[in-house]
Amino acid sequence: MQALIYGYGNPGRQDDGLGIALTQRLEAWVSENQLMGVEFDNNYQLNIEDADAIAQKDIVIFADASDEDIEDFCFSRVDASAKVSFTTHAASPGYIVQLCKELFQKEPLALLLHIKGYEWAFQEGLSERARENLEGALAQMKTLLTDLENITRLQEDLKKC
Amino acid sequence: MTKKITIEPVTRVEGHGKVTIHLDDQNNVDYSRLHIVEFRGFERFVQGRPYWEAPVLVQRLCGICPVSHHLAAAKALDVIVGSGTGEGLTPTGEKMRRLMHYGQIFQSHSLHFFHLVSPDLLFGIDADPVIRNVIGVALEHKDLAVQGVMMRKFGQEIIRATAGKKIHGTGAIPGGINKHLSAQDKEAFLNGPDNFNIDQMIAWSQGVLEFFKDYYTRHQSFIDNFATFPSNHLSIVRKDGAMDLYHGVLRAVDDEGNKILDDVDYQDYDQYIEEEVRSWSYMKFPYLKSIGKSDGWYRVGPLARLNTCDFIPTPLAQAEFEEYKALTHGKPNHHCLHYHYARLIETLHSAEVMRDLLNDPDLMAGELVTTGTKINKGVGVIEAPRGTLFHHYEINEDDQITLANLIVSTTNNNEPMNQSVNQVAHSWMDGQPEITEPMMNAVEVAIRAYDPCLSCATHALGQMPLEISLFDAENNLLDSKRT
Incomplete structure (x- = not known):
């Protein structure tokens, strides 16, 4: 079982860096605990080359900051989607999965971790409430990564959006 | 009504x-x-920060083309630390930055064409948006879509290898660069798998140009007549008139190709360019002072660059440039959709430049940084994918930034x-x-x-x-x- 945890956002814009912060913390934890089969990546935003990056994986978990009306964090299943944005500048997780499916005939199980953010100014560092949300998301991710082989069962216990 | x-x-x-x-x-x-x-608060945000932080701080401004802001800021700070205005860096420092920059141009242009432009060309701008996107391209022209993905990825990998990382890269520093190219990266870029090496990138760049030219042959009226209007054009060019996307002097031509600005040191840009404020927009309107507000506006970006330069200093792109220039009998090209044609010629040029740089031993060894006598003002200009990008900083005796002025490509356009x-x-x-x-x-x-x-x-x-x-x-x- 090969998994990719992909955080995206701009850590120079406060809570927009939640996805990156999650991957950095998790990567250190995975290394300490010598877990196998988990890789990490991050970027300012998703883009078309990520279709190639996820093509070799069985599971992909995207992690992003969210200003949606959610309590702290939640997971949603990523379905392939052809919806395209106005500019070239970003792509949705569903779009990347769809592109992967069409170009490489692969469709990994994909989840999106939404982590609630609050502050978006030109500053480094997460707001206090965002840090609390990050800790909660990290705890669920650790449970998931510890038993990846049972992802199908485990995802039923995740906090859903 | x-x-x-x-x-x-x-x-x-x-x-x-x-x-x-x-x-x-x-x-x-x-x-x-x-x-x-446009978020102008950034210029105020950097005031009071130590000047050496600017090349990293400015990447907060744009997660889309952070490399362009990173390098424009570094070039401005080269001047402040006394390392000269583009010619003063060590060969390693300048060439590593060039590789980073041309990687950025390559990936950005590839993304733009494959992701946004090709669906309009393949399916028509009046086609159902459900299919008029890169997924539609993937369904009907899979090879083209895969090429777009791999070209974008190649450029991104060049950036990673030169800037150090994807997020908040630190490669360029005042006076130079902070690393050499690794032997492992060099080998991968030159001799990687069949679908991921520089020769393949050049071949695909040629292929997509042929794709566009074939389309143009069949749809010339549409391409030539869509949003066409005369204008001035501005960019930097090398001192001998060659296209140079990393460094040069300011040149502007009018709609007939007469030079309005030529051989202008961009340290003095504010003597030649002014920005007008209009009540209905937060974004300013730059214009050439010598012509005035009403007629002094200009285009920047690929179309403008192919109108201002005299030649392209790589052979394959130069051959394409000559064919392109013949369409307008050597006069400036004012066709809006020829931006795409020009962008693809620049894509090929960028691939050729990357190949030459990857074979250059200066990337693997040599001094990284130069220093000199510090001064309190510096301007950095670069040809970003979207056009001319100005960064202007002034500092005080405590090395804090007291003034920052940015004119980004989109503002110029x-x-x-x-x-x-x-x-x-x-x-x-x-x-x-x-x-x-x-x-x-x-x-x-x-x-x-x-x-x-x-x-x-x-x-x-x-x-x-x-x-x-x-x-x-x-x-x-x-x-x-x-x-």
Whole structure:
């Protein structure tokens, strides 16, 4: 079982860096605990080359900051989607999965971790409430990564959006 | 009844850009405006920060083309630390930065063409948006779509290898660069797998140019007549007139090709360029002082660069340049959709430059940084993918930034984009009782030719899509559409 945890956002814009912060913390934890089969990546935003990056994986978990009306964090299943944005500048997780499916005939199980953010100014560092949300998301991710082989069962216990 | 049509891409943090088209009583277009909200607070934000932080800080401004801001800031700080204005760096310092920059151009141009332009060309700008996207391209032209993905990935990997990492890269520092190219990366770029080495990138760049030229042969009238209007053009060029996207002198030509500016040191840019404020837009309108506000505006970006330079210093791109210039008999090219043609010639040029640099031993060894006598002002200019990018900093005795002025590419193209929208609005909407999706896409096609960065810096879930709304004279909503 090969998994990719992909955080995206701009850590120079406060809570927009939640996805990156999650991957950095998790990567250190995975290394300490010598877990196998988990890789990490991050970027300012998703883009078309990520279709190639996820093509070799069985599971992909995207992690992003969210200003949606959610309590702290939640997971949603990523379905392939052809919806395209106005500019070239970003792509949705569903779009990347769809592109992967069409170009490489692969469709990994994909989840999106939404982590609630609050502050978006030109500053480094997460707001206090965002840090609390990050800790909660990290705890669920650790449970998931510890038993990846049972992802199908485990995802039923995740906090859903 | 007078109507106002609003096309409004809304983003969460930076504000938003929108198009308003004002119709008269006969439903003909009276006038149109493209409003882009640009986050100007950044220039104030860096005030008081140590100057050496600028090349990293400016990447907060734009998560789309952080390399361009990173390098423009570093070039300005080269001047401040006394390392010269582009010629003073060590060979390693300059060439590593060039590799980073041409990797950025390559990936950005590839993304733009494959992701946004090719669907319009393959399916038509009036095609159903459900298929008029890169997924549609993947379904019907899989090889083309895979090439786009791999070309973008190659450029991104060049950036990683030179800037150090994807997020907040630190490669360029005042006076030089902080690392050499590793032997492992060099080998991978030169002799990697069949679908991921520099020779393949050059071959694919040639292939996509042939694809465009074939399309152009069959659709010349559309390409030549869509949003075409005369203008001035501005870029930096090498001192001998060659295309140089990393460093050079300012040159501007008028619509006939006469030089308005030539061999101008960009340290003095503010003697030649001024920015006008208009009440209806937060984004300024730059113009050449010598001509004035009404006629001194200019285009920047690929179309402008192929109008200002005398030649391209790599053989394959030069051959394409000669064929391209013949279309307008050596005169400036004013066709809006030829931005795409020019962009693809630059893509090929960038691939050739990367190949030459990857074979250059200076990247693997040599001094990284030069220093000199510090001064309190520096200007850095670079040809970013979207056009000329100015960074101007001044510092005090405590090394703190006291002034920052940025003129980004999209700002330079503000008036030309407005002109393009106006052209399309008249052509597509005059006398039309209803605003259809193809009409809306025609406006977008005109704007997208410039590849504008409407929402620098960030993104998150919860973004709004592009919207178009129709209002009557009393601001009652008559119609509303979303893409």
